[in-house]
Amino acid sequence: MEKLVKSKLNELYDAYAKESEVRVEASIATPTPTVVVDKDLDVRSSLYSEFDTFCDQEFSSACSSEVDKYLVELCERKENPSFDILLWWKTNSNKYPILAQIARDVLALPVSTVAFESAFSTGGCILDPFRSSLSPSIVETLVCTQNWLLSTVPINLRYAMDKVEDLERELLQEDGQLPME
Incomplete structure (x- = not known):
């Protein structure tokens, strides 16, 4: 069952990723203004930035897609009564942009059968x-x-x-x- 769910999630992810690539290619075609970085950038923030980049690369090399990264991440505990799945996806949409799109579309489905x-x-x-x-x-x-x-x-x-x-x-x-x- 786990393999079936994971394969279906990967299929869904691939479909959304193709759609996302089309949007990215369209946005690359339009020139973006360049930002001039101040040369006196704080050394500490630069080191933090480098470390974050390194961690992201290490994590990316270990996991091949957003689905793998998401599945490797620790789960939220059920004991948290104030857990809000919509808020979680909102805060993690930068981390998992394509999965966030999937979650947005899936969670937006009406679940009521009231006329x-x-x-x-x-x-x-x-x-x-x-x-x-x-x-x-x-x-x-x-x-x-x-x-x-x-x-x-x-x-x-x-x-x-x-x-x-x-x-x-x-x-x-x-x-x-x-x-x-």
């Missing part, structure tokens, strides 16, 4: 305790009624009303509430 009408409704959610207690015969009746209402066959209302009244009369006679005719 948009109810999401913006001011009426609130109204559920009664009998919502899920419909008997099978009632469900069948509702489905049949919906099919009847949505059918393209014209409805003869007078005939339908007469049939309903006949059925009601039969039911009342069976219960003994109505004398036989």
Whole structure:
């Protein structure tokens, strides 16, 4: 399973990397202004910068891609209740630019299955305790009624009303509430 997930992540990474290369080539085509560096640059910051570059190169040589670097890095602990995955990707987007794009696209997917009408409704959610207690015969009746209402066959209302009244009369006679005719 681990190999499958890693291979799919690498495939996704490669697709995003190709897309990113196209954008980088387009940005290289436009000339960028040169920045003049002050010759009196602080020696300490220069040494720190060199050390950071060295560490990045060492880390890069050990790992071939951002995916490998990401997978080698230590995981955040679950015990941290204030951990925010979106904030983590925001702060680490410079470290993993292509993976950050993937995370942005994946984490932006809607995870709710609520109908948009109810999401913006001011009426609130109204559920009664009998919502899920419909008997099978009632469900069948509702489905049949919906099919009847949505059918393209014209409805003869007078005939339908007469049939309903006949059925009601039969039911009342069976219960003994109505004398036989």
